[in-house]
Amino acid sequence: MKVLGLHKDPWHNTGASVITEENGVVSFSNLAEERVDRKKDSRRFPLLSTMACMKELGVENFSDFDAVVMDYIIDKNDYRSDSNKITSSQYNFLNDIDPAKIHSVNHHLAHAYSVFYSSKFEKSAILIVDGRGSDRETQSLFIADKEEGIRLIESTDKIGIGLLYAAVTIKIGFAILQEGKTMGLAPYGQHVNKKFLTFPKEYKGVATDYGSICIENSYDMTIEHPPIVTFEDKARVAFEVQEECEAAMLHLAQYAKDKTGLDNLCISGGVALNSVANYKVLQAGIFKDVFINPAASDTGISLGAALYGFHTILNQPKKYTEISPYLGPTYDDAEIKKAIKKYSGFKLVDHGAFEVAAKMIADNKILGFVHGRSEMGPRALGNRSIIMSPLKAENKDILNARVKFREEFRPFAPSILREYAEDYYVIDRESPYMLFVPLVKEDKKDIIKAVTHVDGTGRLQTVTKEFNGKYYDLIESFYKATGVPVLLNTSFNVAGEPIVESPEDAIKCFLKTDIDALLIEDYLLIKE
Numbered sequence: 001m002k003v004l005g006l007h008k009d010p011w012h013n014t015g016a017s018v019i020t021e022e023n024g025v026v027s028f029s030n031l032a033e034e035r036v037d038r039k040k041d042s043r044r045f046p047l048l049s050t051m052a053c054m055k056e057l058g059v060e061n062f063s064d065f066d067a068v069v070m071d072y073i074i075d076k077n078d079y080r081s082d083s084n085k086i087t088s089s090q091y092n093f094l095n096d097i098d099p100a101k102i103h104s105v106n107h108h109l110a111h112a113y114s115v116f117y118s119s120k121f122e123k124s125a126i127l128i129v130d131g132r133g134s135d136r137e138t139q140s141l142f143i144a145d146k147e148e149g150i151r152l153i154e155s156t157d158k159i160g161i162g163l164l165y166a167a168v169t170i171k172i173g174f175a176i177l178q179e180g181k182t183m184g185l186a187p188y189g190q191h192v193n194k195k196f197l198t199f200p201k202e203y204k205g206v207a208t209d210y211g212s213i214c215i216e217n218s219y220d221m222t223i224e225h226p227p228i229v230t231f232e233d234k235a236r237v238a239f240e241v242q243e244e245c246e247a248a249m250l251h252l253a254q255y256a257k258d259k260t261g262l263d264n265l266c267i268s269g270g271v272a273l274n275s276v277a278n279y280k281v282l283q284a285g286i287f288k289d290v291f292i293n294p295a296a297s298d299t300g301i302s303l304g305a306a307l308y309g310f311h312t313i314l315n316q317p318k319k320y321t322e323i324s325p326y327l328g329p330t331y332d333d334a335e336i337k338k339a340i341k342k343y344s345g346f347k348l349v350d351h352g353a354f355e356v357a358a359k360m361i362a363d364n365k366i367l368g369f370v371h372g373r374s375e376m377g378p379r380a381l382g383n384r385s386i387i388m389s390p391l392k393a394e395n396k397d398i399l400n401a402r403v404k405f406r407e408e409f410r411p412f413a414p415s416i417l418r419e420y421a422e423d424y425y426v427i428d429r430e431s432p433y434m435l436f437v438p439l440v441k442e443d444k445k446d447i448i449k450a451v452t453h454v455d456g457t458g459r460l461q462t463v464t465k466e467f468n469g470k471y472y473d474l475i476e477s478f479y480k481a482t483g484v485p486v487l488l489n490t491s492f493n494v495a496g497e498p499i500v501e502s503p504e505d506a507i508k509c510f511l512k513t514d515i516d517a518l519l520i521e522d523y524l525l526i527k528e
Contacts, residue, residue: 003313004065004067007071014043017306018053019310028303028306031053033047044089062096066101071104072104072134076104082104108142109142112144112266113305113307115291117318118293123264124262125260126142126267127256127265129249129271130270131166139160141155146318154206156207161244162270163214167219169241170219171237172238192239196236196237197237199240249271249278273378278292278435282436303323325432327374335503347525353524354522361487367387369386369518370520374501379433382463384501385490386403388450390412412490413490414459414460416462440458448484448486494513
């Protein structure tokens with residue numbers, strides 16, 4: 001059994017996923033096209049990512065697939081004409097596949113499949129909170145049952161919190177798809193004594209309607225406000241829209257609870273990357289448990305499309321417990337050695353490399369860390385990461401100046417050994433995907449200064465031995481050396497580029513930045 005899921009052009013964040021089932025064993029691969037074409041938020045047809053996923057799972061020909069599933073924008077009947085502003089590519093491998101095997105799935109439904117089947121839940125309410133999906137939908141509520149599948153309860157095409165947040169992000173001066181910057185800036189505006197934006201509280205069911213202040217088919221707004229000029233002004237506006245996002249998400253969560261009566265909630269769509277709002281939903285206690293998938297953005301659509309094909313079109317039961325986030329390609333030892341041989345400017349350590357790398361972090365050096373299959377979604381989870389000690393406050397500025405070249409207000413994330421999470425953070429459960437932002441406990445704020453944001457929070461990743469053994473060992477080595485079970489973890493890239501994918505990508509980024517060393521599997525490259 002073989003299924004291909006696609007999130008194709010002209011959407012942003014195109015990509016591919018493959019699911020295979022042989023002798024009862026279900027295997028997955030997923031890759032965003034940006035990771036291989038090296039274009040941030042790529043809109044290209046996902047040819048390279050498809051071929052990489054096929055290679056990973058041993059699928060030799062496009063004709064081997066039993067089903068090919070993709071989401072649509074406005075035309076679910078013909079993928080060739082399903083375009084919006086940018087024309088879809090017309091000449092690709094889909095032309096060589098039996099048309100009877102090609103299927104379309106609603107964009108929000110693909111999000112729903114991606115998040116629910118990645119979770120451990122038997123039953124769940126599902127909230128999809130997005131910009132725009134198929135047929136202009138913005139927010140949807142589904143109910144899911146492992147045995148009965150996923151069913152739509154309600155959907156709306158009213159301008160929702162996702163589009164409002166995007167519009168305000170652009171008003172502040174950031175670019176499209178940079179809402180994460182707004183979230184990071186917001187705490188700096190909490191105590192600014194000004195008022196810029198007033199939002200209508202037009203909440204009705206699954207709709208949070210901002211049509212009275214946002215202009216259709218644009219990111220312009222009709223709302224009048226004082227000039228937004230200074231850093232403080234921009235921070236205050238970011239704080240105001242972040243507050244509104246949290247209020248909207250709490251309304252949607254309560255509505256989902258009232259409509260479904262279930263104990264579990266899944267959240268996906270672009271707004272689900274707002275980990276500050278996610279934490280507020282969790283802390284409200286509306287649901288017993290809340291799950292957000294690591295590829296909650298459109299990077300997870302291809303996986304949702306493939307899961308729809310596997311479970312609904314091919315009618316296969318769920319034979320796995322959950323889906324790992326580490327679904328990228330495998331690179332063997334020969335490929336790593338070949339990449340290393342192409343470059344110079346470093347000393348190679350191939351015996352005891354891990355131990356040397358761990359000591360370098362304890363000595364406050366910057367380490368690039370690449371091992372295993374890459375993680376899906378926009379956040380590095382320990383397999384394509386830049387690692388540094390969290391103990392010195394200035395490390396945040398050092399990383400920005402020497403490697404990341406990004407805005408100084410943006411925080412860096414902490415990764416912690418799971419068993420110590422409650423000693424350092426106000427949280428009572430795992431947070432493996434950096435999708436909750438809990439408070440740092442008062443007695444720990446001065447210990448892990450580089451990963452404590454201005455409002456005393458951290459975008460937390462908890463790590464277990466089972467989840468990521470090698471990364472766990474690295475954090476544990478730092479703990480043994482310093483007494484602190486936390487590392488600073490940021491994505492292995494520079495501003496404006498995708499996260500590195502291949503060993504060669506990692507070496508190139510290592511050499512053009514001021515990273516001190518790069519650990520690729522069992523090879524340590526130390527800059528000379």
